[in-house]
Amino acid sequence: MGEEDWSVGKESDQDEEMSRDYPRFAVVGHPNKGKSSIVSTLALDESVHISSTPGTTTSQRAFPLKIDGKLLYELYDTPGFQRAREVLEWLKREDIGADQKTGRVKLFVDTFRNDPRFHDEIELLSPILGGAGIIYVVDGSKPYGVEYEAEMEILRWCGQPSMALINLIDETDHVEEWKRALGHYFRLVRVFSPMEANFSQHRVLFEAIAQLKEEWTASVNHSMELFALYRRQNISQSAELIASLLAGVLSHKVSQPITSEAVSEQERTQLSERYKKEIRALEEQAMRKIAALWSHSEIEKEDSLNHFLDVDLFSKESESIFGLSKKELATMASVAGGATGAGVDLMLGGSSMMLGALIGGLVGGAGAMFGFDEAAQIKVLGQKLGSRRLEAGPMKNPNFPYILLRRVLYYAIEVANRPHANRKKIQMDQERILSCEWIDGKTKRSLEAFHYRFRQDVAVDEKQLEGYRDLIQSILMEHISN
Numbered sequence: 177m178g179e180e181d182w183s184v185g186k187e188s189d190q191d192e193e194m195s196r197d198y199p200r201f202a203v204v205g206h207p208n209k210g211k212s213s214i215v216s217t218l219a220l221d222e223s224v225h226i227s228s229t230p231g232t233t234t235s236q237r238a239f240p241l242k243i244d245g246k247l248l249y250e251l252y253d254t255p256g257f258q259r260a261r262e263v264l265e266w267l268k269r270e271d272i273g274a275d276q277k278t279g280r281v282k283l284f285v286d287t288f289r290n291d292p293r294f295h296d297e298i299e300l301l302s303p304i305l306g307g308a309g310i311i312y313v314v315d316g317s318k319p320y321g322v323e324y325e326a327e328m329e330i331l332r333w334c335g336q337p338s339m340a341l342i343n344l345i346d347e348t349d350h351v352e353e354w355k356r357a358l359g360h361y362f363r364l365v366r367v368f369s370p371m372e373a374n375f376s377q378h379r380v381l382f383e384a385i386a387q388l389k390e391e392w393t394a395s396v397n398h399s400m401e402l403f404a405l406y407r408r409q410n411i412s413q414s415a416e417l418i419a420s421l422l423a424g425v426l427s428h429k430v431s432q433p434i435t436s437e438a439v440s441e442q443e444r445t446q447l448s449e450r451y452k453k454e455i456r457a458l459e460e461q462a463m464r465k466i467a468a469l470w471s472h473s474e475i476e477k478e479d480s481l482n483h484f485l486d487v488d489l490f491s492k493e494s495e496s497i498f499g500l501s502k503k504e505l506a507t508m509a510s511v512a513g514g515a516t517g518a519g520v521d522l523m524l525g526g527s528s529m530m531l532g533a534l535i536g537g538l539v540g541g542a543g544a545m546f547g548f549d550e551a552a553q554i555k556v557l558g559q560k561l562g563s564r565r566l567e568a569g570p571m572k573n574p575n576f577p578y579i580l581l582r583r584v585l586y587y588a589i590e591v592a593n594r595p596h597a598n599r600k601k602i603q604m605d606q607e608r609i610l611s612c613e614w615i616d617g618k619t620k621r622s623l624e625a626f627h628y629r630f631r632q633d634v635a636v637d638e639k640q641l642e643g644y645r646d647l648i649q650s651i652l653m654e655h656i657s658n
């Protein structure tokens with residue numbers, strides 16, 4: 177591209193310096209139109225500062241998208257135009273030909289570099305003059321107005337490849353008038369919402385961008401291939417985390433010594449609480465890892481996850497949102513087959529629930545209604561006082577694997593599909609969860625064979641875990657844009 181090396185905030189990597197074949201784009205426009213949001217979503221970077229206050233971004237800053245150490249592209253977040261008309265007036269003061277226009281913009285930047293009146297214009301023009309392509313952002317929910325023309329005219333003077341993105345910040349739709357106007361200034365005009373964009377929209381956008389400049393085509397296309405590969409790897413690693421979580425939780429046991437002849441209610445409660453606490457912690461840990469995997473470490477850090485976890489794993493609410501229905505459990509019981517023994521397990525769970533009866537034999541806690549308080553089998557081990565222990569686990573409740581699995585699946589899918597500009601907390605959208613067929617019948621039956629094995633008190637080998645992971649991966653693939 178032949179420009180001087182002026183970019184900021186970029187780690188100096190020898191390979192990159194040598195090739196420097198990645199495309200760079202400056203995201204520019206009026207203040208408060210979603211420029212930073214677009215940078216955040218396209219660079220998969222949640223550290224980009226977004227706010228409803230106009231003038232939030234005050235200086236240009238490069239945000240590279242790096243995958244596996246390879247820089248795919250770089251986006252410059254910039255402040256909005258403040259004095260576009262004055263700038264254009266200055267540019268037009270001399271009567272020059274089109275071949276000299278870029279030079280004239282450079283002269284403007286050099287002349288006013290230290291003039292605070294044009295601070296924002298200098299900041300936004302610098303990356304473009306340094307060789308970055310232009311992404312001009314407008315808000316398609318506001319009417320078009322001629323005041324934008326000075327901005328677009330200045331950008332045209334820069335002579336760089338350019339495109340316009342119409343961001344619909346709220347519902348009012350002025351997209352058609354914007355398209356008509358923008359078409360006069362930009363060869364490529366697209367609607368793109370940084371708050372909702374999924375991976376396939378991201379990819380479509382870059383397929384268009386690849387056409388902007390011949391030198392970019394190969395590298396943009398290659399970048400998108402790497403990007404898709406990265407997503408598939410993330411899906412596979414998420415599946416790995418979820419599979420280990422389920423295997424770990426379902427076989428999880430806790431125990432404590434018994435201090436007197438009789439087991440007190442308090443001892444049982446204590447152990448049961450400890451058991452649940454440890455399982456909750458395992459779930460949370462897995463969710464945090466999944467969030468980090470998808471570069472959503474803010475979710476990981478702040479209280480967003482806690483908000484999600486407010487619906488306790490062991491609550492009735494969680495059971496009704498994520499668990500299988502009584503009917504589903506009973507159906508599974510009749511088809512799961514005696515070979516694995518899963519059928520018997522399910523039949524007990526399913527039918528006793530249908531009758532509203534106790535799963536007395538399973539939970540050991542007399543009088544416990546179906547629920548989680550005593551869901552883990554609590555039993556006394558050892559003969560003599562001194563060696564006697566009270567033990568909880570592994571989890572016997574046949575619905576529990578589905579509750580936990582669908583909770584983490586839902587969380588993983590939400591995180592993976594979430595554009596980085598979206599900083600809202602992840603909600604448990606009950607209606608959506610219930611209306612979505614997460615796992616088909618055949619997969620459920622295959623899962624059940626594994627769940628049965630996990631909750632038997634035997635070690636699960638790598639091979640078994642692999643088969644389970646593959647099932648989870650296929651569910652994720654279906655729901656995560658890839």
Ligand SMILES: Nc1nc2c(ncn2[C@@H]2O[C@H](COP(=O)(O)OP(=O)(O)OP(=O)(O)O)[C@@H](O)[C@H]2O)c(=O)[nH]1
Nearest residue numbers: 207208209210211212213226227228230231232233
């Ligand atoms: N609902 C919705 N809100 C959006 C969208 N894009 C941006 N916003 C909101 O619009 C406001 C401005 O977004 P920013 O990305 O900070 O805009 P900007 O153009 O960088 O603003 P300045 O840096 O101040 O020039 C923020 O409150 C965003 O949450 C969108 O697609 N949908």
Ligand SMILES: [Mg+2]
Nearest residue numbers: 211212232233
């Ligand atoms: Mg901004």
